[in-house]
Amino acid sequence: MKYVDEFRDPAAVRALAEELRQATTRPWRIMEVCGGQTHAFVRFGIDRLLPDGVELIHGPGCPVCVTSVEVIDRALALAARPDVVFCTFGDMLRVPGSTTDLLQVKAAGGDVRTVYSPLDAVKLAQQLPDKQVVFFAVGFETTAPGAAMAVHHAAQAGIDNFSVLVAHVLVPPALEAIAGAEDTAVNGFLAAGHVCTVMGTEAYRPLAEHYSMPIVVTGFEPTDLLRGLLACVRQLEEGRAEVENAYERAVRDEGNPAARTMVERVFEPVEQQWRGIGALPASGLGLREAYHRFDAARRFDLPPGEGREDPECRAGEVLRGVCKPEDCAAFGNRCTPDHPLGAPMVSSEGACAAYYRYRRTA
């Protein structure tokens, strides 16, 4: 297919891997922030083509994985209410809360529906005026424009039985938390290309400068990933720490102005709790006051979640890049995609699920 296969060309992949080998004279540890990239690295086996010196550290960029158990518990409480139709992306169905997950709530009679677009949930609210339709708004800057438009559209159309449970997270604060940690193992970052298509690149410049780390905006196909790594290694070898765009066909410095404007109109930055990382200031999105009436957390009296995680799960360390999925004793035996103990085994963008699918027989 155009714009996909061309960027998977095996000869170009080999040539880039060779360039990378020649460019690398010292060991470097580079974090790919985005779970989509983790998935692509492992799926295409790109991590196995890397020269010995270059180590990939998998980052926290899987929204399914970093959504805190407290929020999942709130979602579960809402979904169990008889008056509520709970709409979610399919990835969230199996994420374990303290005692159960959305799929089990559905099996027990909860009206849980999988939607493809946030607008599907708005449409459902129009079709079911006697029900309260709640959309579970999760994801990074890539899915926030859709959620923002859904809320804005509901407000304009006067659809009052629609609300959102917001758990959006933002990439730059997470990147800063990792770069600024005392024991940080990371020398440079591949920034998530699609997040930058929306928000642009300017938020990264002060980070690259302050922490003296190269940040390379990177795409998702095999040659994109290798070009991103190559640019990052070249900067490190030359002692540079700049923001560089290696995903030119999709990312402009200013991002997507129309999408940014709508996100900023509907949402404002709020403190957010990250699984495995803790609370980070201004790292999530909350509805602005003008849209408070669409906030499910305000509309319903939600009990505070227990927030209990499986004691065996090392999701926190996996998400911080401190350990690899295989280092977890439960990996592949007590924890599998069919019986996940933690979120990184649920989502296709989670590091544990990627290793399980593509690496188990290795």
Place this chain on the structure above:
Amino acid sequence: MCLGVPGQIVEVETSDPLRMGRVSFEGVQKQICLVYVPEVGVGDWVIVHAGFAIHAIDAAEADRTLTLLKQLEHPE
């Protein structure tokens, strides 16, 4: 949900205030909101996240990258 997928626009509905359109992903067509990519039309490529096109693929830049890759393969 956060994996972005490239697709090609096959139809744009001009009547819908949310600017919806049909986008083909390897032959599978889906109804996608195009409100954030006002500049695109039929035949253009977009990256789609959760029902919304969040960016148009810049064909000139894509070709430039592909030329660069070809040069790497055949350095002389």
